[in-house]
Amino acid sequence: MGVLDGKAVIVTGAGRGLGEAYARHAAAEGARVVVNDVEGADQVASSIVDAGGEAVAHTGTVTDPAVATELVQRCASAFGRVDGLVNNAGITHFGDPWDDEPDVLRAVVEVNVLGTMYCGTAAAKVMRGGSIVNVVSGAMLGRPNAAAYSASKGAVASLTLSWAGALAARDVRVNAVAPLAWTPMMDLDPRAAAISSPEQTPARMAPLVTYLLSDRSAHVTSQLIRFLPDKLHVISQYAVKQPVLTRESWDVDALAAAFSSDLAAEPPSPARWQV
Template identity: 35%
Template sequence: MIRFDDQVAIVTGAGAGLGRSHALGLAERGARVVVNDMGDASSVVSEIEAAGGKAVAIAADVSDAGAVSDMVAQVMDRWGRIDILINNAGILRDKTFAKMDMDDFAKVINVHLIGTAQCCHAVWPIMRAQGYGRILLTASGSGLYGNFGQSNYGAAKAGMVGLMNVLHLEGARDDIRVNTLAPTAATAMTQGLLPQVALDLLQPGTITPGVLHLVSRDAPSRTILSAGGGTFAVTQITETQGTLIEGDITPEAVAAAWSEIIDPSGAEPLENAFAQTRKYALRAAKAKGVDLDW
């Protein structure tokens, strides 16, 4: 059974919606929970305490590095460790790109992407010293696949994947596992965007069980879990085998080879950016008869 006894978890944006559901789920299974929200977090703390759990509310703007550092310091003073960080806080400033004010673009990036990075950076040395940590980032289908009117939100959410990939590599030695959630849920952020029937089906509680797995001791790492309404799927980034263009490498040659370039058969994920570089260099060396001992 997945339990979090003696562990401390921070959940950002946990005053309502998905964050509230995650906080309640962690507390129900034994975690001491920091309920972070710029709104009312006390009601979630009261729910947790009424059920016999332990929680504290801390209002900190995740886009403010000083506020994040202060929050982490408070947690360490109170409980002495941080095992889990769930980055859930977010805002929307939807408009088509042509009509968007760039201040609104920057604000969404600052809360979602920079805020997430600041929270991760604040807990990182603690988790390294412990030799243990579980971090969850929150992406979105808007970042993975696009959504009309959400260039700022989509860019921020796509950035989560790049951040996860690097933190996974850098945290592996210290058993810091980093995953990403791409949820579809009925929350204040989706109210009015989906029909009520869909909202009734896509409740946050249908997603939290997947989250609890991703931050558990036996969690995977570098996984993008897409979830909603009780359905769970893994989103994967793969690269086709591609084709080597020999002779003159021209735009016309690329166009002529396009069907081979995009052929999905044999597509596979790559371990890191260096693996891609190695793949291309080795193929080019073989074609030219060059001995590349790599």
């Protein structure tokens, strides 16, 4: 018996890397899985079936809303239901802000933000109960020289909390995970060796996603969860910091005094996204 017995779940970007690990682990725990990616989905789905699991492939880009709708319909037609969605498909980009090209920025936002939104919107139309897991990153806290990627993952974090509130009435839980593992995307990361290693495999990240898809997490929603091989913690979304200063009116001198004392900020820490 597995914790996902009888459930039908969709994993995007599952042709390799983290998505492949999520799909394989879910299938090993009894889920019937739709494996989506622009390439590699057929091979992953076939290997899951060969190992005794249930899976079907879906090839297509989540940046197309029609494809996202088709993906959800594929799950419903193949397995008769949609119990879970893992929005894992994503791309990254690193570079100095002055070198970021518009086409690259657009591509990152289209895959990471719009792709997530298209799939989640399509799933929300049919899901009654179940779980949506969005994949974010520690970079959502603001990683230097990764503006587009950081912005896209910050958007998905906010999207997660919005969906969690809206879908609670339909008994759909929505959480986000920020994993750290050695994947093909690390080949593009100039700091890869400093933050990860080949021993930090995607398979080590998969149990958290399986848990969030399962009924054992029925009490967990609207959480942003940072997961490293040896660390697990919840990240707080932006909130009003204390103290809240009150005056009938503010002039420049009063504002300067406030930001020099009560509202003085700590120096930015570029390493905070690594935690």
